[in-house]
Amino acid sequence: MKKWEYATVPLLVHATKQILDNWGQDGWELVTVIPGPNPENLVAYLKRELA
Numbered sequence: 001m002k003k004w005e006y007a008t009v010p011l012l013v014h015a016t017k018q019i020l021d022n023w024g025q026d027g028w029e030l031v032t033v034i035p036g037p038n039p040e041n042l043v044a045y046l047k048r049e050l051a
Helices: 013-025
Strands: 004-012 029-035 041-049
Touching: 004 013, 013 029, 013 041
Parallel strands: none
Antiparallel strands: 004 041, 029 041
8 A cells, every 4th residue: 555745835926836846856746736825825735655
């Protein structure tokens, strides 16, 4: 059975791609993005398989 670890990451609208690219390089897969506490912020939920 696969085991996963998860992370929640605040995203700034003006740097979303850069932030997600950095996490992706470390093996994290984007699961979803939801609105954050204010209009300029989003929250990304990511997962990656445990070794």
